[in-house]
Amino acid sequence: MNYFDCHADTLTEIISGETLDQNSGDLDLNRLGDFVENYTQIFAVWKDAQNLNKEDPDRDFLQLYHRAIAYLEEENRKILLCKSGEDMKKAHSMRKAAAFLSIEDISLMGKYVENVREMGFRFAMLTWNYENKYGCGAAFDQEKGLTSEGKELVKTLLSQNLVMDVSHLSDQGVEDLFGLTDRPIIASHSNVREVRDRPRNIKKEHLKELIRRKGIIGMNFFSNFVGEEPKVEDLLRHMDQVLEMGGEDCLAIGSDFDGCSGRFPEGIKGVQSVPDLRRALLAHGFGESLVEKIFHENAYRFVLENVK
Template sequence: MKYFDCHADTLTQVIKEGESLEKNTCDIDLQRIEKFADTYTQIFAIWKNRKEILPGTESSVFRKSYEKAIELLQKAENKIRLCTSAKEMEDAHQNGKAAAFLSVEDVSIMGKDIERIRELGFLFVLLSWNYENEYACGAAMNQAQGLTDRGRDIVKFLLQQGIVLDISHLSDRGVEDLFQMTDKPIIASHSNVRALCNHPRNLKKEQIQELIRRKGLIGMNYYRNFVGGTEDVEAIIRHMDAVLNLGGEDVLVLGGDFDGCSGEFPDGIQGVQSMPVLRKAMLEHGFGEKLTEKVFFENARAFIGRNL
């Protein structure tokens, strides 16, 4: 079985002494994945709550999280490889290893290190988290507030660096501003469908259609509040159906937000070990082997191949 997930906070959540990426009490570890997946790619986010960072200390606080993440990956290098291109991902898989990519969730937490974003190995960026920063505003804060002037400048810089922009967490107005600034592929790594669950973190129909047009990615999030309550995995599949009904067969992927949901998942999802349950439910729902494979792996792999 092949498995590609577009968003997890695990590298910033492995904090208990003695735990590792190979084995831990978080939502993801490599031992659990090895039990069901022979090919695995994960986009890991580096994240901090900006409100908890004192002004002027962004770079030093960020660097601690970044260095810890790199250390976790290095200690598991016999099983997983940090990648910065499609070729490196394919090489990792051919050598029996998982592949990891890095994302930064709220680019403002990087401070001055933003200038070295590619050098540090990041390929994906979310401009904001839940709140407002100097670049943009989070969807949970104010949907009508768009990119700032500094935000427009940082978008231009990130695009020049070949960074893939991620609109999960970004306000509706910020998404509109971003769409107007560039026609490049953009992703929503961990966002669902607002028409099914009216939450500001979910995507509007028009946003989904634009991501489809651009051949981006839309990653299904397992957080209960974004799915629509305490239902089982069928609720996640209904969000998949909504994307597919808009023509999203080639952009629909998984973005479970593991270790970013405080364990609040629909019934049937406990952690990464539940992915065979989701896959089985998709097949029973009638997706078929080919479509299920596209959602579980091939769509995200193809996006990496086209853009990185």
């Protein structure tokens, strides 16, 4: 099968002595090799900003970044770091997986934010769960939006053709971002708030705007965002809502593997469960062409059109 996952924290969560090819986390290339044909992954570079080295946070970020790059380079026989849609096509033609980098909470970069594109990032989230100098996270205060510095940074990122990602951003921050650009925007790993009322899930009105812009909405597997004691059927309820809003060409997967502390709906244990999830969608009544869109085609098309 073809598989495109819009968000995983794997590169920053692999424990010492393990590799991207084989590890004890939620995702590795060895398990993917059992079922996947064409695979693309957007990997987040992330750390809780409160845990940065207070004396030298810039150096702390740089070490985190180089560690993530090293994991990819170590497995370059199987996966390539890509910086454009054409790079992705080339990787697949070589029978290799395609990897993209996303910065999750751009304040982590400190002074290196000036080099965000040069360092290979093509997707950017302004915040994580907290408030920073650029804006406010959804889990902190929904009514606080982007700061003036955040708005200027958005303009810079857009001028560098980075794709903005509203997962983790407050409601007002999303509104502010919409006001700054009409470009396609993604929610890499967020579900529907009207289905499961959690701050990290996104309101229908904002999802409708993402759909209007031909963006991407990646379904998050974290159990707390899916439902109460959730099963796969609860995840399908979020997908049904996106489809009812006209999101057939925007719906995708944003698993949040290695970012959920192993807390998934019943029936999902890690990347090895992806074929089971695909079968569940077919059994739910989704046709083969729609399932292919969700698991691969929508996000693949988005990257070809928007990541240059």
